[in-house]
Amino acid sequence: MAKDQATLNNARVDQARYEKLLSQNAIPEQQLATQKATVASAEGSVKADQAAIDNAKLNLVYCHITAPITGRVGLRLVDPGNIVHASDSNALVVITQIDPISLIFTINEGDLPPVVQKLHAGQRLTVDALDPLLHKKLATGILETIDNQIDQTTGTIKLRARFDNKNGSLFPNQFVNPRLLVEERYGVTLVPDAAIERNSQSTYVWLVKQDQTVTVRPVETSIAEGGQTQVTSGLQPGDMVITDGVDKLQEGSKVIPRIAGESPRSSK
Numbered sequence: 407m408a409k410d411q412a413t414l415n416n417a418r419v420d421q422a423r424y425e426k427l428l429s430q431n432a433i434p435e436q437q438l439a440t441q442k443a444t445v446a447s448a449e450g451s452v453k454a455d456q457a458a459i460d461n462a463k464l465n466l467v468y469c470h471i472t473a474p475i476t477g478r479v480g481l482r483l484v485d486p487g488n489i490v491h492a493s494d495s496n497a498l499v500v501i502t503q504i505d506p507i508s509l510i511f512t513i514n515e516g517d518l519p520p521v522v523q524k525l526h527a528g529q530r531l532t533v534d535a536l537d538p539l540l541h542k543k544l545a546t547g548i549l550e551t552i553d554n555q556i557d558q559t560t561g562t563i564k565l566r567a568r569f570d571n572k573n574g575s576l577f578p579n580q581f582v583n584p585r586l587l588v589e590e591r592y593g594v595t596l597v598p599d600a601a602i603e604r605n606s607q608s609t610y611v612w613l614v615k616q617d618q619t620v621t622v623r624p625v626e627t628s629i630a631e632g633g634q635t636q637v638t639s640g641l642q643p644g645d646m647v648i649t650d651g652v653d654k655l656q657e658g659s660k661v662i663p664r665i666a667g668e669s670p671r672s673s674k
Contacts, residue, residue: 413448414451417444417445421441483497508566509533511565511567512563515561521552524588524589532547533567535569536584545571547568548568549567552565591629595643599635601649611640612647614647623640625641626640
């Protein structure tokens with residue numbers, strides 16, 4: 407291209423010289439016309455050279471595969487020396503995006519209305535990812551979207567949460583337990599789930615009275631979470647309820663209260 411560009415520049419200089427000579431009737435008009443054709447031919451050569459350069463650059467681009475996302479590269483599926491074709495179904499390698507990373511989980515359709523209400527109000531709901539044993543919180547993310555239909559076979563709907571995973575605490579296809587925070591309540595009365603008894607007529611607990619006898623106390627409950635249930639009426643903070651051995655109790659039974667982790671109290 408550099409050679410053809412130099413030829414073009416020289417042809418343009420000659421053309422300018424011939425135009426000046428023609429104005430002085432020093433050369434025939436045909437000579438200027440011939441020189442104009444030479445300039446046009448040189449311009450075509452330069453354009454052809456530029457097209458060849460652009461084509462070579464394009465071929466260089468095709469020689470490199472650039473990942474469309476940033477992520478973790480898996481084990482390679484093709485080794486050096488293998489023959490590959492554009493029609494091959496197997497990829498060269500699989501790249502998985504890990505930062506940010508999404509978590510897909512489900513909730514019961516009955517729990518959906520308050521979630522939708524919070525989202526429509528513009529609130530950002532947080533989602534904790536816990537380990538399979540529910541002992542450790544791995545990461546905290548934000549609820550991003552809700553699926554557009556309920557699964558009729560399970561009565562659940564899918565939700566997706568997004569996590570900033572810069573430390574790599576979450577791994578693709580990892581099993582975790584999600585915990586979606588929809589509402590925080592303060593100053594409520596909580597009892598262990600094991601203390602709540604139900605029959606066909608009511609919900610109740612076995613209450614330990616001051617004389618260490620038990621009685622049935624009807625209660626009204628609200629939400630349950632993390633092994634505890636909120637009691638909205640029927641109990642006061644500090645009341646003692648039975649959580650173990652309720653199948654042996656009768657109205658007025660004498661009991662020896664024992665706090666979990668402590669030795670039983672001895673009666674005098």
